[in-house]
Amino acid sequence: MPFTSRSLLVSFAGCLLYGAPVIADDGNPVSPENSAIFPLKTDAVNSCKVPDKMSKEEEEQQPVLIQADSVEASNNSKAVYKGNVHIIKGRQEIKADSITLHQQENIAIAEGNVDYSSMDMRSTSDKVTTDLTTEDTTMVNTAYNMSCQPIRGTASRVLKTGQEIYQLEDASFTTCPADDNSWRFKASDIELDQSDEWATFYNARFEVLDVPIFYLPYITVPVGDQRKTGVLIPSASLDSKNGFELSVPIYWNIAPNYDATTTINYMEKRGTQLESEFRYLTELGVGTVDLEFLGSDEKFQEKGARWGASWVHSGIFRKHWKFEIDYSQVSDIDYFQDLNSSIGTRDEGQLSQSGEVSYRSQDWDMTMRVRDFQVLVENQTPYRLMPQVEFNYYAPQFYSAFDFNFHSHVSKFATDDETKPSATRVHLEPKLSLPLSGTWWSLTPETSLLYTYYSQEFDKQPEGADGPLDLAHEVSRTIPEVRINGAIYLDSTHRFLGEYLQTLEPKIQYLYVPEVDQSEIYGGTGDGGYDSSKLQLDYYGLFRDRQYSGVDYISSANQFSIGATSRFYDDTYKERMNISFGQILYMDGSGTQSDTDDDKNSSAWAMESDFNYDDYLFYHGGIQYDSNLSELQIANSTLEYRHSAGYVQANYRYVSKNYIDENVPYSNSDNTTTRYGIYQAGILTQYNIGNNWRLRAQYFYDTKEEFMLEALAGVTYLSDCWSFGLTYSDQLISWDSGSTLSTYKPEYESNLMLSIAIRGLGSNTGITSGSATNALGYGRPFYLNN
Template identity: 45%
Template structure:
């Protein structure tokens, strides 16, 4: 509705400007003038240049009223103090505005301009056809009859029996009679909005619509006797566009959002959502903007779930906030909570997903200066388990302080990271702890266009005060207090070389980027600390990092400081890239490996069994002519002659067609060694690990009908993980989609894996502000949908 009113009002304002433009060009009057003002064909050329054309805002005249006016016509006739008449292909141009008519008359002394016969007006963003236009230059009143308009810069067209502007004591009043609006093309009557009367007072940001209707194939399906809509960027309380869909899980769904414009910096959207299988759910979104930042509060409430009456009321909410204050303070918050652990498995929600194991509840406030910053952080979780207890550590709280001094003599940089943390957990089998960590670091960087070297030395000191149950056997080696000091030295150097080369007759620039790193981290005893190496599932906030090509050059293996892995090693690696003549990256290949001076034994491997080198890491990407893409990565353990990790995807894309098969693999031995193995060896000794194959595709079928499908399969158990197929029909002004989704709702390792099926039917109008375009509804529960995984400059 907002586009309708805005378009028609813009037309009326533009028409009011036309009258003075015509009068300004009136020549000296005489009793009898018959003068040919244009040559044949000039009018046609002028109109053809603008008819149906969008003039971008930046290309329009800044102030068209002050632009010179050009009038062309076949004849001009003037009668002294009576009237001035232009006839025959009349064209008036001023700046980016153009008007044409069969005849235009200026009557004196009333100062009334009248244009009749095939009246045409173009203001850059829209064009209007009308039978007659009249404007009073004294009162600035204007009126247009039988107007037909269309937008030239966006979809939209309509008509009105009369458009008028009245000036009452300096205030302009605008009125439209029997007006319509649609984004459908000419002769397409799929849908439209209409109103018997539209009124706007002066510069009011709102317009009043009377007898507003929504029509489908000329049949009214929605009616309001009165409706107020915004005609600019202003927000206004009122109903937004409803939506209708169907899913096999929740049944028919109908949503009717209501927008409440509370204040310029506060608003709320309240959405009653009816689900035929579950009942009535009330959803809301409250947004705010203050000097401390912006945020929103989302809430969902289902008083009585007909499919689960034993769970009483079901609800979920989320509060998020981010902002700065006086350029130094930074605030962040993200807090979610739900009524029961299966809420997201049962109900489609904007707050969480069925894959979530917990809901994040965190907040932090930071203060930043040029050379230092500090942060106070709290992090909690709501475990989505039947008992309400989880294994995650809560951070209650953490105070972090960092200092930077990059301008020391001789090019040295100094920094110190530090934090004081409190960790708590629900499990009696895990300790709680206070941790203090200090990490001063001195760095000497040096770089030229083709060579760089960075030397780094740091000292890591950590103190723990651990509280645990002494009766737990697995924690018997822990100490209540523990401290550790670990020195570290890192030297990293790289080269950048390039040359011109050619393949298949095309010229390329090839780069070669070898790099070498030496890393020494002293080996100290850390068995008295609850760390992820000594204790299964250990570590307060530490997890093992994946050692892909880029991870090989990191100075740590674990994400935090609960275990600092010892090292005495060299890392060698190199990348080569190919750039075309437009400097677009077409191919990259990276290969690297660690060579140990002291063999690592901290992963539970004896020194006799430890290897003197790491797995080889490989990364590659390929972009051929922007229609064929390939990406893969692999970690290969030469000692075992086994692939530890691998992933790959290849994609063909052209026009509206794409197809992407993809694969990922993690060996069971790698999972057993470093993380919890979801597919551990069974009694027969079979090693499963992770081996999954996927396929995503989409392509047009016929004249607006397109298909999209995703399929993911677990090769270890030979079972489907998830599949989805959707059909979408898109016309010029509406679309409809039908989606079928099936996914595993229980373990794939079970003998009888349970699957959930969903069918969703969605409908949407195109070209309307506030109306969401059709997507594949989250009602399907689709978790593994297609995503562009290629990071080259595509």
């Protein structure tokens, strides 16, 4: 019984299978419980939220909303809708030239310009067959877009099983935006699992601009944040160090709290390297194990197999126990210079090998630690700490306003250098302090007693700079210390330059440590020791109570440290500038030493300053000037301009040769390290062009020796589906063999890195820049509050 109308909205009498209603508009009102608005609209379609599981009865009772220009129905078994047909049921929506609805099976067959939408896919097809109850759907000659991931492609046939599983035949797959075919996968079969957020490809080939690049019989890739075992997207690069490089990562989803990534890294000039990262999360904490192995380095065959390993762990157990592990080791000292590695960086100069376990309570804590180093230079044998047990006790206000602290440790030092002693050291340090303060002042007098016992082991007296030392196998030392630290906080009633609120914070400290003979202790004269080195005397160091790290040498003191800090705040109380300066006054004339005059009674002046102008221009600077010798010892300065698209930074660093000779623990008398000191200037910049392009460059230069230290220039392009990075670096790595600083012949390593990667599959696929890097890089040394 056919009937038609130009804008007919058909009402099909009766119900579909098991009484599922068909709702349409024939000009008569519909009941409120089955009301719908025409043209048909729904908020359920194309929502990424997975719906709650419904019972079979609930699914069957969902209404089927139909709109069409005409309908032909017969015998309550089939209805053919034609002309602008629009059907909605639950989270399915179909638009087509014609749709045939088989009522008994509850199956709709759409033909001609078919637009199909579900909760996670939109597609256009020549033909779509769908079960309106189970949502099982078959599509023919389809172009699809996933709603909840940036995935699109084509397929000769698509089979949708339920709400989340898609099977595609003779299909393509890409995450590039529409009309961008920079890359894609083509495969005989593709499985998309929306619940696991992974895609599986069979007989896949990867194409760039429609040109096949490589073939893989099987590969899985992430399309969301879910983890699943499979081969991840390879990346390729080309540089002058390794030649053509292809990296294929394989991800292993071992358990919810364990996973691993193994990367097969082929390097044209080096061979094939295996890299593995294992991550874990347990009750004892979180950690990562990294391993790298190159069986034979074709570029340096004499170095044999090359490898690197590291283990980093940190965790807290039952609130009180804390575990820390930081262990790294490589096969040879040139490892970081020759290979790109995630184990460490060459500018560190050494790799840490340490571990500690601590127990902490409110009043006390105890820590046991071991520590060693792999030094990445020749002929250096540092001391191993095997082990150290440290105990600390805290008793604030244990008597009236007095605070009591107790610090102690027992340490065992060992070394492979037979010319140095090994030792067991016991150190006890009780401290009593009285912190006093008011609204505009603070004063803290404190006294400590430092007791240290050494058991030193050596076969013959170790050699010092002036001959054999006079060490004792057993020696103890007791040193008292008195320290008084006070400060005043003043606000100006007048605004600086009529705009800024200024504060002045004068500070003074008195420190007394009697002179005690410590020559029987290794390092007891201030030259090194088991774990001691001289600290830099910048402004913040003026108010320390020690000149050396560690306790092998406690320098005597009878001195006043004086200084002041002035801060400037704007109307919002944001700190815009500060300047600090100070000096130590020695009561016993133990300051600057001179070859012709007696020791002076003051240290070098130290000054630090920071400046922020309108949140786009920043400055930091610091100097140490010895007025006794009229010599500038140390200076550093950094000026940075920031804008919405990037930054430009210029910096300069200076250290006098005299300062190096007096404070560096090795001799520089033959000028093998430096002839003039450090005169280092650098400029760094980064500029972003739009949302896609990033330019960066840096250049460091020795202004005294007049040669380049390092240079780097790079450009990166990032789009929604691929990235491109080109980076050139040139680094000073050594001098010619046999050359001295009087005949400089610097050797450089030049590296050109080209990186190309696809983006959009998982969170770690895209490469943001070439991997060429420099030891001297960007720093942000600004220390303003707020």
